Amino acid sequence: MSEATHDHSQTEPPSSYALRVRAIETVLTEKGLIDPVSVDAFIDVLENKVGPRNGARVVARAWSDEAYKRRLLADGTSAIAELGFSGGEGAEMVVVENTPGVHNVVVCTLCSCYPWPTLGLPPAWYKSFAYRSRVVIEPRTVLAEFGLRIPDETEIRVWDSNSEVRYFVLPERPPGAENRTEAELAGLVTRDSMIGTGLPKVIP
């Protein structure tokens, strides 16, 4: 395209990040290491196939099936795979249970490790320097910033994901959840309740 015909309505130049990514994609495609359609397919995995909807199904099953919950707490990887969820950044899963005396919260202080098959890619705040630096040293203050006030008599357990084991919080079932279907229960489970920075929705 000559300068004369260049469409100046697109005034935003591509960022240097965008240019560098385009360079990598072109070089690797020309080398035959990647297929751009496979890149699309992987983006589809990350945007649509994994995500907190999967984790919500795990929690709902545990809330409605005591035997499943026992399997989930004993061997998270296998029990989560029973529902069809497995894969990268989730090949080794440990599920930790919130109880009236214990509140669990997950972080990765060294990078941003997060259980992709059940929760998808992490939200920006999970990757932020503020969350990574502070939740291990002042968990109560950080949780209060999420609107979560943990009673003094409840112990907070912070799980710093420094290995390839991925931690997943099983929140407490909200009161009044008996006689609800699994699908209804899954609708109560928030992403943050499975990280430990939130609670499930209250039953109206």
Add this chain to the structure above:
Amino acid sequence: MNGLHDLGGMHGFGPVVTPDGEEVFRERWERRIAGILNLVAFAGVCGSDQFRRAAEAMTPEAYLTTPYFGRWLHMVETMLMENGVAGFEELAAGHRSPDNPPWDGPVLAPAEVWPAYRSAGSPRRETTLPPRFAVGDVVLVRNRNPQGHTRLPRYARGKSGVVTRMHGCFVYPDTNAHGMGEQPQHLYNVRFTAHELWGEQARDAVHLDMWDSYLE
């Protein structure tokens, strides 16, 4: 290494900002690099330990000012060059040099992406080595400051905790990240009280995974 990435316990980053309705990606290039990084890993160029080492090797200034997926971009560029897959000139020019051979390793076809992702392997390894510790044992974390990659955060070094879970035997990142072999060893989950780590009287605790070599 004692890099800026090792953030646990630092002060000064302000409140945690939690916008509503957050999307996984904001910009197109973030999507592309996320897909590319995963495909580069599945092609066998390198794994998570090497990628993390590349991010940690950024200067502190660069680490602080580069957005999250910009660090992924840096990790991919570094690993492609380090492993001889693409040269600096090729990445700068945005085209493969005819002097550089085509890729002869595995390539994921579009239909193979989802099955490959779902069956992604674990760094768990078989071992005949007996574990040195058992659940309930009190352990002391070594005080070590390696120049290279480690998954032992500074805030736990020299601290004492209790083994709460035996994970089994796992690839050791401190050697694997440097191409010095997997050297798998036992991995334990260790509970540290807030009092031990921070001098706080709260009943709270932090749990960390510890490879055998991290413990006295």
